[in-house]
Amino acid sequence: MLDAAQRIPKRITLLLRARRAFLAFALALLLWLGLRLLGRILGFSPPPELFLGVPVAAAAAGLWPLSVRWVRVGRRLGLGGKLAGLVAALRTPGTPFPALLASQITLRPWRLFFPEVLVLVPLVVLAWLPFSFVPPLASPPPEPPPAAVEVRPEEESVALPSEEGRAPRARELPQLPSGFPAARPPYAELLAQLFGEDVPPEEVWERLSREEGLWRRLAAALSEAAGTGWTEALREEFAEIVSELGRPDLRSALSAAMEGRGDLAEAQEIVSAALEGLAALREAIPAESSEGGAPSGEARSSAPAGGEGPEEGVVRAPGEILLDTEAEAQLQRKLEEAEEGLGLGAGWEKGEPVRPGLPSAAPRTEEVLAVAVRSGEGPVRQGFALGLPGETPGADPAGVSGMPSGDAELLLGAKGLPAGLRELVRRYFQLLAEGGEP
Amino acid sequence: MITAAEIAQAQEAMARLREAIASVIVGQERVVEVVLWALLSRGHVLLEGVPGLGKTLLVRALARALGLSFSRIQCTPDLMPADILGTHVFSEDGFRFLPGPVFANVVLADEVNRATPKTQSALLEAMQERQVTVGKETHPLPDPFMVLATQNPIEMEGTYPLPEAQVDRFLFKAEVGYPTEGELVEIIRRNTLGAGIALPEPVLSREEVLLAQRAVAAFPVHEEFLAYAARLVLATHPGAPSAPERVRKYVLYGASPRAGLALILGAKARAFLAGRFHLEVEDIKAAFRPALVHRVILNFRAEAEGVGPWDVLQEVLRSVPPP
Numbered sequence: 001m002l003d004a005a006q007r008i009p010k011r012i013t014l015l016l017r018a019r020r021a022f023l024a025f026a027l028a029l030l031l032w033l034g035l036r037l038l039g040r041i042l043g044f045s046p047p048p049e050l051f052l053g054v055p056v057a058a059a060a061a062g063l064w065p066l067s068v069r070w071v072r073v074g075r076r077l078g079l080g081g082k083l084a085g086l087v088a089a090l091r092t093p094g095t096p097f098p099a100l101l102a103s104q105i106t107l108r109p110w111r112l113f114f115p116e117v118l119v120l121v122p123l124v125v126l127a128w129l130p131f132s133f134v135p136p137l138a139s140p141p142p143e144p145p146p147a148a149v150e151v152r153p154e155e156e157s158v159a160l161p162s163e164e165g166r167a168p169r170a171r172e173l174p175q176l177p178s179g180f181p182a183a184r185p186p187y188a189e190l191l192a193q194l195f196g197e198d199v200p201p202e203e204v205w206e207r208l209s210r211e212e213g214l215w216r217r218l219a220a221a222l223s224e225a226a227g228t229g230w231t232e233a234l235r236e237e238f239a240e241i242v243s244e245l246g247r248p249d250l251r252s253a254l255s256a257a258m259e260g261r262g263d264l265a266e267a268q269e270i271v272s273a274a275l276e277g278l279a280a281l282r283e284a285i286p287a288e289s290s291e292g293g294a295p296s297g298e299a300r301s302s303a304p305a306g307g308e309g310p311e312e313g314v315v316r317a318p319g320e321i322l323l324d325t326e327a328e329a330q331l332q333r334k335l336e337e338a339e340e341g342l343g344l345g346a347g348w349e350k351g352e353p354v355r356p357g358l359p360s361a362a363p364r365t366e367e368v369l370a371v372a373v374r375s376g377e378g379p380v381r382q383g384f385a386l387g388l389p390g391e392t393p394g395a396d397p398a399g400v401s402g403m404p405s406g407d408a409e410l411l412l413g414a415k416g417l418p419a420g421l422r423e424l425v426r427r428y429f430q431l432l433a434e435g436g437e438p
Numbered sequence: 439m440i441t442a443a444e445i446a447q448a449q450e451a452m453a454r455l456r457e458a459i460a461s462v463i464v465g466q467e468r469v470v471e472v473v474l475w476a477l478l479s480r481g482h483v484l485l486e487g488v489p490g491l492g493k494t495l496l497v498r499a500l501a502r503a504l505g506l507s508f509s510r511i512q513c514t515p516d517l518m519p520a521d522i523l524g525t526h527v528f529s530e531d532g533f534r535f536l537p538g539p540v541f542a543n544v545v546l547a548d549e550v551n552r553a554t555p556k557t558q559s560a561l562l563e564a565m566q567e568r569q570v571t572v573g574k575e576t577h578p579l580p581d582p583f584m585v586l587a588t589q590n591p592i593e594m595e596g597t598y599p600l601p602e603a604q605v606d607r608f609l610f611k612a613e614v615g616y617p618t619e620g621e622l623v624e625i626i627r628r629n630t631l632g633a634g635i636a637l638p639e640p641v642l643s644r645e646e647v648l649l650a651q652r653a654v655a656a657f658p659v660h661e662e663f664l665a666y667a668a669r670l671v672l673a674t675h676p677g678a679p680s681a682p683e684r685v686r687k688y689v690l691y692g693a694s695p696r697a698g699l700a701l702i703l704g705a706k707a708r709a710f711l712a713g714r715f716h717l718e719v720e721d722i723k724a725a726f727r728p729a730l731v732h733r734v735i736l737n738f739r740a741e742a743e744g745v746g747p748w749d750v751l752q753e754v755l756r757s758v759p760p761p
Contacts, residue, residue: 071662071719071761084660084761085716096442097658100715 005102009087013068015109021062022113026120028057033127077111217241218254218271226264440652448650449713451642458503458638463496464628465621472612472728473500473586474711477647478654479703481609482565482585484732491614493588497546498637504647505640506543507580513553515596519560523570535575540564543580550587551597562604582647602735609700611732657706662761663717667701670726673754674734682757684750688740693733700729719760726755
């Protein structure tokens with residue numbers, strides 16, 4: 001009986017440690033959730049390592065030296081002063097009181113946890129709920145799926161029949177806004193609009209290069225998934241690639257396809273369309289700058305722009321373009337040259353609104369470039385040279401007239417532009433033809 | 439070393455004693471309770487109340503039910519110490535000690551405040567030391583030994599109020615109040631109808647009393663209760679940081695350390711009488727008034743404003759958080 005009496009305080013001490021660990025765990029979890037919520041609102045993400053603080057706090061609280069207030073604990077357990085009496089009796093051996101008290105004690109350990117659990121568990125649940133309802137305010141809101149580009153009858157008539165099947169879906173390419181924010185050169189504006197974000201022209205090329213590799217890896221992963229199904233490793237790789245994409249709507253569409261909520265063929269279509277668009281854009285810039293002697297097509301993938309040889313020892317993945325500072329500067333120069341090719345050179349300064357004018361014949365380059373095709377990318381297709389009709393800066397706006405829309409359609413169709421980009425360019429020239437300030 | 443069976447036997451004996459006293463004393467349960475606490479704690483009780491409330495009857499009934507020796511000392515101004523303690527008388531064998539009335543298990547010192555300070559001092563010394571020294575001889579008092587002194591709070595003419603140091607030697611002070619209407623009817627009925635009041639027969643032996651005292655002495659008390667009692671006592675001191683406002687305002691001297699002993703002993707006895715083997719906070723709270731009310735000395739301001747010790751002590755009890 002004395003052993004049973006001695007076990008009671010030990011058991012209660014253990015329960016008290018467990019209770020303290022539980023309280024610390026719940027409070028640390030609440031703190032963590034609060035931090036996450038704050039981060040969601042203010043646009044920062046607490047380091048994931050911080051979550052380790054939750055179990056560490058619980059363990060530390062459970063192991064921390066414990067000073068038991070037996071009278072209070074006894075009251076919590078519904079034992080009154082019996083527990084304190086037992087502890088006191090055990091300290092004075094040789095009396096019958098420990099056995100007498102132990103025979104009167106019936107432990108109900110749940111009473112130790114009763115009010116705290118009732119309070120803390122709903123608190124944790126309440127703290128969790130905002131994550132389901134509060135969107136991250138500081139991160140860009142998910143883009144609504146762009147409306148399908150309206151295809152006009154005359155466009156269909158001029159479109160090459162071979163392009164119809166492989167034209168990228170219109171939803172991947174955003175619609176041009178109704179009015180151009182013409183604070184930048186039109187070509188950069190077009191590229192920025194194509195990427196769906198308002199990025200400066202200097203970043204466009206860099207992002208294009210960066211994401212092209214991602215898209216190619218996505219294409220490879222998708223074709224593998226179509227063949228073998230989704231394996232765990234494949235799913236992880238795919239998720240990792242998708243998370244690096246810049247477009248939230250594409251990320252969600254591809255994630256949905258991977259999770260089975262969307263169609264795999266649809267995901268492949270998205271990736272294929274994106275690759276086609278990127279390939280076209282990738283070729284557009286060197287084609288524009290080919291007057292400076294830059295290599296074009298696939299050759300540019302393995303050699304830095306400007307004709308310099310590849311850096312020794314550097315292995316590049318197919319289709320991946322690595323940029324260093326020097327190459328970036330060269331590309332920037334080429335971009336500026338391209339802008340000059342668009343008629344934005346003489347008399348035009350960066351940031352100056354571009355006035356509509358007649359396209360000059362000089363910068364047009366109609367050379368057709370062959371694009372190397374890798375397996376899974378689709379049929380061999382033609383690239384295009386950026387021979388966009390430009391404007392004559394400083395021309396009298398009153399005497400300016402836009403290119404006839406039929407001519408523009410023919411020109412764009414012959415260049416093999418993706419449908420979305422073609423629509424952007426078409427609308428651009430349509431605005432110019434209407435004589436409005438872009 | 440006391441056994442569980444002995445504890446049970448002692449608790450049963452005390453229950454019998456309570457029944458026996460209750461058969462004689464109408465009401466006054468609180469006073470009877472305090473007297474039993476003092477008996478179990480080997481202490482003495484100061485019974486304070488106006489005449490005719492049954493103080494003497496209570497003591498007589500207790501002594502009779504206990505089956506112990508009982509003596510009564512009617513204190514008057516001409517009472518001498520030798521009248522209480524005893525004296526040497528000359529006989530054929532020479533001088534021999536003739537024990538006084540204090541040599542009894544239960545001693546009733548009626549109207550103790552009417553005795554002179556010299557006689558009071560002799561009695562209170564015997565209470566404390568549990569022995570009497572006359573001349574060069576020391577005579578131990580019988581065990582158990584318990585003094586129940588009474589005093590009248592309203593008749594101050596020709597009295598010698600007990601000095602604070604001597605009041606402190608009473609473990610508890612029981613304030614005997616007026617009976618309720620129902621109790622008074624019962625008192626009248628018992629005293630006017632029939633053969634009058636019959637004192638109870640002895641219901642427990644001297645050994646059982648000593649056994650109960652041992653059981654209470656061995657009663658386990660956790661340190662948190664001891665600390666609570668200490669906090670309560672310290673809070674009666676006007677200079678203590680924990681003293682409430684009324685204590686600072688009205689108390690001249692706070693309770694002595696004996697008050698802490700009385701608190702815990704009273705709480706233990708109360709728990710024992712309730713058939714428990716452990717203390718509750720309520721035990722200490724219940725023992726608070728009889729253990730401290732005669733140990734707090736109020737200042738003139740309190741007297742002028744009609745503030746009594748219990749008025750101050752109630753605030754102490756409220757202000758000190760229990761464990």
